[in-house]
Amino acid sequence: MVSLVTLVVIASLMVLAIIGVIYFVERKMQTYTHVFMAEFFMLMMATMFVGAMIYLYNPSTFSLGIGVGINMVSMIIALAAFFSVVDNLSRPIKDKRIFPLISLSIVIDEILMGSTFQLAESGKFVSPIQGIDSSLNSVWFFYPMMTEMLFLFLVKLNGLSGNKLPLYLLPVIVVTAMPPTLLQVPLWRYYSIFIDIAFLGYGMISSSIPSWRVLYALIGIGIVSTFLGTGIPFGISLSVSMIYYYYSIFSSSKKEISDKIVKESR
Numbered sequence: 001m002v003s004l005v006t007l008v009v010i011a012s013l014m015v016l017a018i019i020g021v022i023y024f025v026e027r028k029m030q031t032y033t034h035v036f037m038a039e040f041f042m043l044m045m046a047t048m049f050v051g052a053m054i055y056l057y058n059p060s061t062f063s064l065g066i067g068v069g070i071n072m073v074s075m076i077i078a079l080a081a082f083f084s085v086v087d088n089l090s091r092p093i094k095d096k097r098i099f100p101l102i103s104l105s106i107v108i109d110e111i112l113m114g115s116t117f118q119l120a121e122s123g124k125f126v127s128p129i130q131g132i133d134s135s136l137n138s139v140w141f142f143y144p145m146m147t148e149m150l151f152l153f154l155v156k157l158n159g160l161s162g163n164k165l166p167l168y169l170l171p172v173i174v175v176t177a178m179p180p181t182l183l184q185v186p187l188w189r190y191y192s193i194f195i196d197i198a199f200l201g202y203g204m205i206s207s208s209i210p211s212w213r214v215l216y217a218l219i220g221i222g223i224v225s226t227f228l229g230t231g232i233p234f235g236i237s238l239s240v241s242m243i244y245y246y247y248s249i250f251s252s253s254k255k256e257i258s259d260k261i262v263k264e265s266r
Contacts, residue, residue: 007117007140014113015144017045018106019151025102025250026155032089035098036082042105043078047071049112056119096251103246106148107239114141129232136235137181146176149245156249168207171199171216172245175238180223181231193223215241 025038051067082089115131117140125131135141150173156166178192200216207213219241222234 004121007120011113011117011140011144014045015147017041018109018144018148022106022148022152022246023155026152030092032091032093032098033086035093035102036089038102039105040078040082042102042109043074044071045109046105046112047074049109049116052116053112053119056116057124099247099250100243102250103243106246107145107242110141110145110148110242111135111239113144114138116140133230133232133235136239137179137231139182142176142179142182145242146173149173149176149242152246152249166249168203168209168212169245169248171196171203171219172238172241174199175219175223176242179234179238180226181234189226193226196223211244215244 054067055063115135118138175196180189180192203216218237222237225233
């Protein structure tokens with residue numbers, strides 16, 4: 001097992017790196033070359049976590065070689081694909097399907113990060129179910145993701161005011177900051193559930209978007225399911241909401257930029 005201080009330092013660096021990608025996607029990404037750069041970084045980070053998990057699960061020279069090999073092979077394939085179509089990637093982004101892909105990549109990286117750091121801190125998982133539960137309800141998943149979502153929220157707020165503020169997105173951040181599954185302490189559980197349900201209710205009332213109301217309802221159901229002794233429904237519903245959170249902000253920002261370009265061209 002790795003020391004907590006070392007894990008915190010490494011996790012902080014990982015979070016800063018992902019924040020850099022988020023800022024790049026939100027403010028700088030304009031062409032498909034930029035899309036590749038963002039996805040390539042997320043792919044390399046994902047394969048790095050997979051390789052680390054393989055090694056941590058069975059530390060040996062062989063498992064280390066497999067982990068490094070997965071990362072190298074993925075990099076070679078991705079770069080080969082990039083250079084085969086590089087001439088066609090300078091076009092402006094027009095396909096909105098890239099935003100769910102990028103959003104999914106960010107959340108997958110964070111889930112893998114949660115799994116990797118949980119393994120490094122506590123050792124092997126007892127079973128696959130316990131591994132999924134621990135990964136989706138780990139402090140190494142919740143707080144890095146909360147930090148990244150809060151950063152994107154603040155970036156989005158820059159330049160907005162009044163009724164344009166997307167305050168209905170706050171419940172996702174609040175629930176991630178105060179998940180009832182984080183600590184097995186009754187006081188924390190009941191207090192966090194009270195706060196989470198209150199903010200979810202606010203989100204359902206303040207949002208005019210039906211999909212967000214459905215997601216907040218699903219998170220609420222997931223919170224209730226924690227009383228049954230499992231955090232998996234809660235972790236899954238929150239993860240899906242995180243993906244939609246990133247997609248909502250990324251796609252709306254690009255639409256605003258496109259509308260501005262069209263308006264200026266007239």
